[in-house]
Amino acid sequence: MSDVTVTVRGEHEARLAPERATIRVSVRAEGPERAAVVDRVMRLAEPVRESITARQEGGSVVDWSSKRLSVRADRPWNNEGKRLAPVYYASIDLTATFAEASELSIWVSDVSPWDGVELGWVDWHLTPETTARVEREVAAEAVRVAVARAQAYATALGLGDVVPLEIADVGLIAPTPTQPMAGMAKARGAALMSADAGGGSMEYEPDEIVISATVEARFLAR
Structure with a gap:
């Protein structure tokens, strides 16, 4: 079988407890x-x-x-x-x-x-240091997912290793519907008023912060 071009998408996300509340x-x-x-x-x-x-x-x-x-x-x-x-x-x-x-x-x-x-x-958020570190880790894992997916396609076709040709944030290789920006942190929080008869106390319950990355990659399977 001749060489085949394989185009795949890799995604990964991390969920973290907020470190700061503004x-x-x-x-x-x-x-x-x-x-x-x-x-x-x-x-x-x-x-x-x-x-x-x-x-x-x-x-x-x-x-x-x-x-x-x-x-x-x-x-x-x-x-x-x-x-x-x-x-x-x-x-x-x-x-x-x-x-x-x-x-x-x-x-x-x-x-x-x-x-x-x-x-x-x-506004629930992470420290800048944590955000930068986790964004790097999530992006790297998204690339690894894309490589593994491309290799799985190549193996299914009876081919050997895959050679990377292109890699980019989602939507840059091929037009796609709007997606969340790679590495974008999303924070959600909820403020709940206590139902206790005494009243007056406020309890804040933050959701996890999600940092996600999606990449598109093109490989040559031989």
Whole structure:
């Protein structure tokens, strides 16, 4: 039998527990006087900052940031179709990255009842070092899968070894439907409010992070 060109796809994925959790918190205030609203939101945000910096000093928060004060005004309409006096809205957004889900849950339970505090969604992720290492490992394993698949085809055809001709991320050798980007980390998280009669506590349960890679390869089977 003459040489045969074999084109295959190799896939691999790894599932890891998140190493970090980044949460966004907004502190808001509103009222009829701009100066009073600004003063109030600054006072409400201060204990939130202090609670974050205290945990950073203790090692449970690895990084945090605070955006500038944002102020806007709006003139609402009453039920008679008349514009009312301006209402001022002020907000300060903060983000904090926790090293452990348990520490995040405790902190959220502490600050969630505070006046003006609004908790946002949580971004579960890995450290950059872990992401880079696992992406390399997953990509290499995807290539090994492609080689093994091509060799299996060659053996079934009664041929010998396969020689690589081309290898690329999925879709670059031949047009294919849209696929997840090779090596892309996907993070999913869920925030569940406790159903306990006492209420008030927040429990965060992160899903695993999936890092996947898909390659296409073309071999010559002899």
